[in-house]
Every structure is written in structure tokens, then in C-alpha cells.
Amino acid sequence: MNAVRDRDPLLAITQFLLRLGIGLIALAAVIVAFALVALILVPDQQLLPRLSAEGTRWWVVAAVAVSLVLLTLYLFFTLNLSRIVATVGTGDPFRPENADRLDRMAWLTLGSQGCLLVLAPLVGVIASRIDELRGDFDLGLDGFVMALVLFILARVFRHGTAMRDDLEGTV
Template sequence: MTEVRHRDPLLTITQFLLRVVTGLIALTAVVVALAIVALILFPHQQLVPRLSADNTLWWVVTAAMVSLVLLTLYLSFTLTLSRIVATVGTGDPFQPENADRLDRMAWLTLAMQGCLLVLAPMVGVIASRIDGLRGDFDVSPDGFILALVLFILARVFRRGTQMRDDLEGTV
């Protein structure tokens, strides 16, 4: 396919926003990783009394590690989405790679939901052990619905690629 001659403002804005979000996720992941190390190696003296009871420190560290995994999954998701948007910008989105990318994004979404299902009760336990913290953390079915939509879109892209290849073979 040929390059798209004009710039689509929606694609340009989307790519810009994806870059910003990807950068923010990466920065947050670095901060969380540093916080995990700091909690383990250099516990803050004012926090120690609040975190020492009932192994609360290890609950916090474990929740931070799950959060780090979650951020890594979000990072992979946004990078994959950015690659799909780039192919749309070239005018040829129906590529086998995009179907694979959509499948990957669906699996990433399911993994993110799994992390949230693990993280939600951990936040509740931590909040119950530290005075003044609230443990409101809701998990919604939206991520599971998004995963289903992405799996279906992957099949649509595979079928669209096959149809285009069949059409080009008959010409």
C-alpha cells in the first residue's frame, strides 16, 4: 500500500497522547521500583511504627510489586497500541501483525484485570492495618469486556487481511 499523503489530525493527536501516556507509565514504574527498594533497604523512621505491625511492610511491598507488574503490562499495551496506530497512518492497517497485536492486547488486558483482582484485597488489608487510610478499590468488568472486544477485533483483522489478499490474488 502507498503512504497516506495527508496527515490525519486524529492519528497525530492519538500518537502524541500515546507517547505522553507511555512516558508517564514508564516514569511511574521507575518511581514504584525505587519505592520498593527504599521500603526494603531504607525504611523511613516515621513509617516504621505504622508498617511494622502484623507484617504490614511486606503487604505494602508485595502490593507495590503487583503494581509494578501492572504498570509493565500497561506499558506493553500502550506500546502495542501505538504500533497499530502507526500502521493506520500508513494506510495499511489490515496486516497480520495487527491481528497478532490485538490478540496480545487482549491477553494483556486479561493479565491487567488479574493484577487488579489480586491488588484490590491487598489494598483493603493494608488500609485496615494503617490508621487513617481508606481501602476503596473497585474492580469493574470493563477490562474483561475490553478483552473480548479485542479478541473479536483480532479476528476481524485476520479476516480482513485474508479478504484483501484474496482480492489482490484475483486481480
């Protein structure tokens, strides 16, 4: 293990939790992908009789597909975050690739928010068709604010990298 991470247990714990999260998100994505294939290939009557009423099955297929996209975006977000934390552990976080990672994370966050905006009405339609299910999505502006913060942080990292390079050039 490297010297900075050995001295800072928070980095080691964070990296462990991120790796655990990556594994769990990947597992969930695989399960959702199998569910999507099952929804498409298994005849209506065998799967759930209630899904065959009024085309509800295809609303569920759409919701599961959007969920798979959402999990994929979360996976890439977490991978990028893990790589940034790794560079903090080496003692050199102000690198051009971290600015690029923060930009990607901002775009992934916007994509996730877009998926949630699509998923919310899908869940509402499904809930209205299956009486026992209650669909409720609480959409907020948190994700959009987070994307803005990530875009700004990317610029801060680019500026910090340029300042460090200028300083190294003058010494």
C-alpha cells in the first residue's frame, strides 16, 4: 500500500467502500440485465398474468431498461471517483486526467438525472396499472446542482494543474 494512504485511514476506507460499491452496482446491473431479457423472452402468462393486461409488460420493460442504463451510469461515475481517490492516495491529485474524470462525472450525473426524469413517469404508469403497487418518485434538483459542482471542480483541477506546472517551470 502506498505511503499517503497508509497515513490516512480515511482514504483506505473510502477506497474500500468505493470498490465494494462498484462490485454491488455491477452485480445489480447483471441482475437487471437478466430481468430485462426474461421480461422480453418469457411469455406474458408465464411471467406475471397482471403484466399482460393492457400492455403493462412493455411499460415494465421500458422501466427496467432505463434502470439498467442508470446503473451503468452509476458504475462509471463510481469508477471515475475511485480513480480520483487513488491519485489522492499517491499524493498527486492535481493531474489533467482528474479534471477530465470530474468532467465525465458531471456528464454522468446529468445523464443519471435524465434517466430519473424518464423513470419517474414510467413508474407512475406501472403503478396505475397494477393496483397493489404504489409508485412514488421524489425528484429534486440535487443531481443538477451536483453536476454544476463537478463541472466547477474540473475547472479548479485544471487551473491547479496549470499553476503547479507553472511553478515547477520557474523553480
